[in-house]
Amino acid sequence: MTTDTSSIILLVLLSAVPALLVAGGMYLLVQKYLDRDYRKRLLDIRLKNSEIILPIRLQAYERIILFLERITPSNLMIRVSPSGVTALEFQAQLLQEIRAEYTHNLSQQLYMSEVAWQQVKKAKEEVVTLINQSYQALEDKTKGTELAKRVLEHVMHQQVDPTAPALQFLKRELHEIF
Numbered sequence: 001m002t003t004d005t006s007s008i009i010l011l012v013l014l015s016a017v018p019a020l021l022v023a024g025g026m027y028l029l030v031q032k033y034l035d036r037d038y039r040k041r042l043l044d045i046r047l048k049n050s051e052i053i054l055p056i057r058l059q060a061y062e063r064i065i066l067f068l069e070r071i072t073p074s075n076l077m078i079r080v081s082p083s084g085v086t087a088l089e090f091q092a093q094l095l096q097e098i099r100a101e102y103t104h105n106l107s108q109q110l111y112m113s114e115v116a117w118q119q120v121k122k123a124k125e126e127v128v129t130l131i132n133q134s135y136q137a138l139e140d141k142t143k144g145t146e147l148a149k150r151v152l153e154h155v156m157h158q159q160v161d162p163t164a165p166a167l168q169f170l171k172r173e174l175h176e177i178f
Contacts, residue, residue: 053111060111061174064120067105068163068170071098071127073155082144090144091135098128116173119166126162130154 069075080097082090102124109117134150155161 057111057177058174060108061170063105064108064112064116065167065170067101068120068123068167070101071124072161072163073127073130073151074161076127077148077152082148085144087135087138087142087144087147090147091131094131095128098124098131113173116170119169123163123166130162 070079076094076097080090080093085093109120112120131147131151134154135147137150138146
């Protein structure tokens with residue numbers, strides 16, 4: 001009886017081993033197929049996302065370049081007229097214009113690199129500093145036109161607009177992306 005039982009167990013094991021090997025092989029094949037299918041779907045999703053995100057990123061860079069152009073001192077002085085106001089009032093108008101432009105474009109940082117956004121913030125702060133320093137060099141009750149003149153003289157003396165480095169950086173980054 002022991003030999004019968006052991007032979008039955010041996011027969012069951014001999015027939016179960018190939019079945020287990022086949023089941024294991026099938027499991028590995030199905031697993032590979034599912035893994036490949038998952039990667040393919042992930043790639044498709046990324047491709048569709050890039051089709052949507054890429055134009056939005058391009059638009060963000062366009063808007064930020066426009067922002068930098070608008071706060072470039074020479075352009076800012078043309079848009080915000082200094083006539084008929086004091087230097088203090090003109091300074092306030094310039095700073096308000098810069099803040100409004102910056103706030104309007106604040107969400108664009110989502111689509112830009114951190115380094116690019118830091119360049120934009122630095123450029124904005126340099127323009128604000130330039131305006132404030134130019135105002136501090138003036139006497140009380142000076143006209144706004146004198147502040148505009150002083151700001152433009154500072155830019156000419158430095159021979160570089162405070163926004164130029166940020167503009168160049170953004171353009172280089174755009175050429176790397178596209």
